[in-house]
Amino acid sequence: MLNERKLRILQAIIQDYIETAAPVGSRTLSKRYNLGISPATIRNEMADLEDLGFIIQPYTSAGRVPSDKGYRLYVDQFISLKKTKAIEQDCLVLDLLREIGEIEQMLQYSSKILSQLTNYTAIALSPQIKESRLRHIQLILINSDHLIVIIITDKGIIKKSVIRLDDKIDRDSVQVISNFLNDKLHGLAVKDITTELIKTLSAEYAHLGGLIEKIISEIFQSLDEINDIDIFLDGVMNIFNFPEYNDVLRARSFLELLEKKELLSNLITSFEDEGLNVSIGSENTYEEVKDCSLVTATYKMDDTILGWLSIIGPTRMDYSTVVSVMTQVSEFIMELLNSKHK
Amino acid sequence: MLNERKLRILQAIIQDYIETAAPVGSRTLSKRYNLGISPATIRNEMADLEDLGFIIQPYTSAGRVPSDKGYRLYVDQFISLKKTKAIEQDCLVLDLLREIGEIEQMLQYSSKILSQLTNYTAIALSPQIKESRLRHIQLILINSDHLIVIIITDKGIIKKSVIRLDDKIDRDSVQVISNFLNDKLHGLAVKDITTELIKTLSAEYAHLGGLIEKIISEIFQSLDEINDIDIFLDGVMNIFNFPEYNDVLRARSFLELLEKKELLSNLITSFEDEGLNVSIGSENTYEEVKDCSLVTATYKMDDTILGWLSIIGPTRMDYSTVVSVMTQVSEFIMELLNSKHK
DNA sequence: ATTAGCACTCAATGACATAGAGTGCTAACA
DNA sequence: TGTTAGCACTCTATGTCATTGAGTGCTAAT
Numbered sequence: 254m255l256n257e258r259k260l261r262i263l264q265a266i267i268q269d270y271i272e273t274a275a276p277v278g279s280r281t282l283s284k285r286y287n288l289g290i291s292p293a294t295i296r297n298e299m300a301d302l303e304d305l306g307f308i309i310q311p312y313t314s315a316g317r318v319p320s321d322k323g324y325r326l327y328v329d330q331f332i333s334l335k336k337t338k339a340i341e342q343d344c345l346v347l348d349l350l351r352e353i354g355e356i357e358q359m360l361q362y363s364s365k366i367l368s369q370l371t372n373y374t375a376i377a378l379s380p381q382i383k384e385s386r387l388r389h390i391q392l393i394l395i396n397s398d399h400l401i402v403i404i405i406t407d408k409g410i411i412k413k414s415v416i417r418l419d420d421k422i423d424r425d426s427v428q429v430i431s432n433f434l435n436d437k438l439h440g441l442a443v444k445d446i447t448t449e450l451i452k453t454l455s456a457e458y459a460h461l462g463g464l465i466e467k468i469i470s471e472i473f474q475s476l477d478e479i480n481d482i483d484i485f486l487d488g489v490m491n492i493f494n495f496p497e498y499n500d501v502l503r504a505r506s507f508l509e510l511l512e513k514k515e516l517l518s519n520l521i522t523s524f525e526d527e528g529l530n531v532s533i534g535s536e537n538t539y540e541e542v543k544d545c546s547l548v549t550a551t552y553k554m555d556d557t558i559l560g561w562l563s564i565i566g567p568t569r570m571d572y573s574t575v576v577s578v579m580t581q582v583s584e585f586i587m588e589l590l591n592s593k594h595k
Numbered sequence: 596m597l598n599e600r601k602l603r604i605l606q607a608i609i610q611d612y613i614e615t616a617a618p619v620g621s622r623t624l625s626k627r628y629n630l631g632i633s634p635a636t637i638r639n640e641m642a643d644l645e646d647l648g649f650i651i652q653p654y655t656s657a658g659r660v661p662s663d664k665g666y667r668l669y670v671d672q673f674i675s676l677k678k679t680k681a682i683e684q685d686c687l688v689l690d691l692l693r694e695i696g697e698i699e700q701m702l703q704y705s706s707k708i709l710s711q712l713t714n715y716t717a718i719a720l721s722p723q724i725k726e727s728r729l730r731h732i733q734l735i736l737i738n739s740d741h742l743i744v745i746i747i748t749d750k751g752i753i754k755k756s757v758i759r760l761d762d763k764i765d766r767d768s769v770q771v772i773s774n775f776l777n778d779k780l781h782g783l784a785v786k787d788i789t790t791e792l793i794k795t796l797s798a799e800y801a802h803l804g805g806l807i808e809k810i811i812s813e814i815f816q817s818l819d820e821i822n823d824i825d826i827f828l829d830g831v832m833n834i835f836n837f838p839e840y841n842d843v844l845r846a847r848s849f850l851e852l853l854e855k856k857e858l859l860s861n862l863i864t865s866f867e868d869e870g871l872n873v874s875i876g877s878e879n880t881y882e883e884v885k886d887c888s889l890v891t892a893t894y895k896m897d898d899t900i901l902g903w904l905s906i907i908g909p910t911r912m913d914y915s916t917v918v919s920v921m922t923q924v925s926e927f928i929m930e931l932l933n934s935k936h937k
Numbered sequence: 938a939t940t941a942g943c944a945c946t947c948a949a950t951g952a953c954a955t956a957g958a959g960t961g962c963t964a965a966c967a
Numbered sequence: 968t969g970t971t972a973g974c975a976c977t978c979t980a981t982g983t984c985a986t987t988g989a990g991t992g993c994t995a996a997t
Contacts, residue, residue, distance in 0.1 A: 354757030415696030
């Protein structure tokens, strides 16, 4: 497709542009990288690279800037899976993760690590609670008409919610309901706990009386209201370090994007590949992210995807570092998760 | 201090500036507000107002801009406690609050309402957990070496945390510990549950064996690690609607301020006044907020302050609306809190 | 005490020239 | 035939300068 030399030049352009954020000219290129050819020759090759769509000239007589297609080639050719630059001293940082019991905290901390190591914005998605199976449901009576419901799933997610009851209830009834629910719902996927199920069940527990039936229905309702996926962000303000976001409008739209939890979650969960996924600018489906790149990894347990880790930043991203950091962090997380639950 | 006319002019300047964000000139003033005097007279008065430090001329031959001192006078003179502009149709919005059981959700939703009604950024601080008293502590065994600890305080705060145990434990021991803890700690302020207390207690429960002692110590430790105050933000990106934040640097430093949870919490908890507090620009102690204003209200139960609600924005803030909305929302919240816990 | 009139100030705006980085093309060269 | 030096050309960025206009302060008249 491209001869060795063109590839080398493209690589140099991209590396330089990633570093400097300024259009790269032929003279700069020949001075900084010993390509062994003159600026004039480089110019000819650059003209070809532009024809092929790998680089773009912002205006006549300016240097060249990589296109999304260019980045794509660069990532495919030069990044691959070679784990360069192991994060050594930072393993100390990772070790702190070991101490964390809750998966939510772990994800929050992971995204902190990711953003600190890469200087971009990190996103972590929790496992989908509705896809997980109920391991335990606990009811705690706070006072005669308030109940805390705690749900623990097989994937280690813990959710609590408070229910205000229309009717008073005593401790014994709570115990009855608690036993009943654990008995009937244990092992069920949360998404399968529907109003239809309630009806089926209600036949069986009719003997427990109408009050209890009512309370169970309230519990179901609160189940339905919890977030399916929690999103953890860190390093949001990192974008201000990049000149592409010196424009208030761009900064604003980036930051507003990060507030659209649903969009983010749809975007990121669409990367279901094995291992790592790099998605560059216009390759993204959503308009809001067409000038951003994402490097996304899944974390799994027993070969099923639990959740996602992602780095988002400008298309002028240091893909090499990000891919390397992401690979290592996500592998570490997975190791941790799987060792915990054995 | 100031004659009626000067006051009236100052008011007009501030109102105009709040609306337009542009320095206000004498001609504009005489045209837009029927002050009954000519621009020349206004100019003389404005010169006086400037000498007194209530308004500032950004440069010779520009219009006038209110100073922090000017805003202060304006707020003291014209805002007071007259509840203008009741949020009527929005009471529907408030009604949604009634449905929320958990205080955390309630605060999150309150800050959403506040930011939507005012178009500024809203902050809500949860009650300080360490100042509250333990009402109930619940232990849930997930598996043989993971324990969930749930704490419920008298102020309705619920916190959970997961503890990984170094040693295995069975259900019966958990029950023993649970009973023991509830027995000994019920009614104690969380801040008083210290390592010293552990030692005192350990003498009493020595008969329960070393394992249990160890576990209790782990529980204490996890108590110590929870956040004392949770901070809920909403409407963060609202600042982009104000021309003062069209400058990337200012926008950045504002947004970064909002990430400094500790600073925010110290700043806001310092307003312990009865009712509402308006803090304007340079009146704030922290450097980071010297070009912002805050309108802060406390919410209480039985005459003790539980937490805070606050609106933060540029000193050119629509104090009138903000104070009005804040008064109403905070009163609503308090009503709600106190009715729930009766 | 108020106001009309006027000279003055200064930011904002736009027109214009200049500098400089970089290109594409041509012709010479190995 | 591929490579390169040389050169004219392009276009942004930067700086200068004049113009405009909103607004002021001062003075003198009312």
